[in-house]
Amino acid sequence: MTRKITYVRAINEALHQILESDPKALLIGQGVTSPWYVGASTLGLIQKFGPERVIDTPVSENCTMGAAVGAALAGMHPIFVFPRMDFMYYALDQLANHAANWHYMFGRQLGVPLVVWTIINRGGEQAAQHSQALQALFAHIPGLKVVMPGTAYDAKGLLHASHQDGNPVIYIDERWLYQNEDDVPEEPYTVPIGKGVVREKGSDVTLAANSYMALKAIEAAKALAQDGISVEVIDLRSIKPLDETMLLKSIKKTGRLVIADGGWKSFGVSAELAALAAEEAFNHLKAPVLRIALPDTPAPASRTLEKTYYPDANRIASEIKAWLHKEPK
């Protein structure tokens, strides 16, 4: 049965279903038994599955991340959660040097079936150490997959898919999406990793975005339609592997690529997509690529600075209009 539920409830439902159906599944991380845990996303899990499988941890990100990797090597299917993406730097060694390399480095003998669920929680004057969006950093590392659901439907389906994948998957959600509602089937289902989705069909511009920025991209596309600009919005859903087939098909059709990403601009997701267009669709491009992303500065606190720092739908629409205006005839 399909009904409307929020993004956060979709995550909570997937966690319940995973722990229910897979005795090897564990939920590990800081605060997972707390009743006010990030958006109530872990509500009811400790009561139902107990402290053996819902494991609240001390603030020891390096060790606890490693313990999740070790448990995976010993046959478990852990879901490890970081309530803020910023806290992951402490755990980078276990992710990049260990989890990511293990399957390749030991000749494909042992995989690391691990979901690293991590939350972007920006805004609210939280500043540089509580706001980061690090999708590009993890996508850069061979051996890690990266997904970024933008809707409640994808949040549930990608969590199930990540759990079933058998590789280390970085599952990135955004706190700003938690109260958004969507049609979500009650039963378990998967959204395939590596497949994007066309959210709006269009013919003038391909606008590729992810997570919260995909929602803003849809709003921008609707506004631009009023001005007679037809924008095709692709929600990437997976950062790695990228749905190159879908992207290239659209770019070849429209001849114009805009990327809206919630991470930093330099060396980021937007740079990778621009490179893809340059390498694989150069002769189809009618204009230079436009990138809308965070400026190369740490996140500021003050609300006025935040407003400038984070692009919204208006910014996406106005930048696209200005860019189209500049385009050589």
Place this chain on the structure above:
Amino acid sequence: MKQAAKPRRTGRSDVAPDVLLGMYRSMLRLRKFEEAIAERLKTPSEIVCPVHLYTGEEAVAVGVCANLRKEDFVFSTHRSHGHYLAKGGDMKSLAAELYGKTTGCSHGRGGSMHLAAPEYGLPGSSAIVAGTIPLAVGAALAFSVRKEDNVAVAFFGDGAANEGVFYESLNLAALRKLPVIFICENNLYSTHMPVASCLASTEIYRKAESFCMPGVRIDGNNVLKVFREAGRAIAAARLGEGPALIECLTYRWRGHVGPNYDLDKGLRSKEELDSWMTRCPIKNFEEFLAAQGLISTAEKEAVSREVDVEVAEAIAFARASPYPDSAEITRGVFR
């Protein structure tokens, strides 16, 4: 192959003669394999990957692993040959891995520092100092959740006691009473630095006190002491009594990496090396076995010959094996 005559069971030790002789043979396999590798590391070297030899430290791996079952997990370091062989890893696959061959235990993807034999409870070794300590804690967590009585062992050097994750791991293991044994191989040097130049307190075993965990320091060159102390800790961990830290004092005969003794580098004296070589774990144990009437000269020679043959076969296998096909380069990043 001709079997050595059955040993006479006249030993006064509480440890079964088969176990004692098994440990003797195991140490000899480690030593002879690495002595042969050291020869092949000399210029021009047949082996390109960085090789960290375990020579002189054999009693630690062997004494600990003699207490383990196949299902128990051992996590190892960059100096991993000893742990791999002592836990049951195949010598031919080890040699081939050092040669970068496709028949290697990591299919030529890992080299000397990254050895795995999952079928023998060796999920892999890491070249990041202290990197596998939390992995062992996690494997112990898995055993504990599944209510199995397996244990996980983390081998690491004195250098790892400088890493924060070591302390985090002691804490988590003690907090959840996990079946993990922390084996510190204190060989007195963290690469080039003497342990006293690294640690404000060089009594690494005492770090356990802060985490309400048993911690002991033992002579890591005495295989029987290592066997007994590790045996006690492992038995307790199997019963759910939680983790332990055992600091084994030992000595790395050769340099940090490669086949040389590095005496010309001015980092340590010949006297120091000589004094530790007289405390050779294998020679001393051999004398103990002889004194106990557990091994005769003829039996010693037979074991030695058998191990020589095994080592020669392993190296011949490695040399004859093919290199990986370059078309394989992108295979296996993901499952």
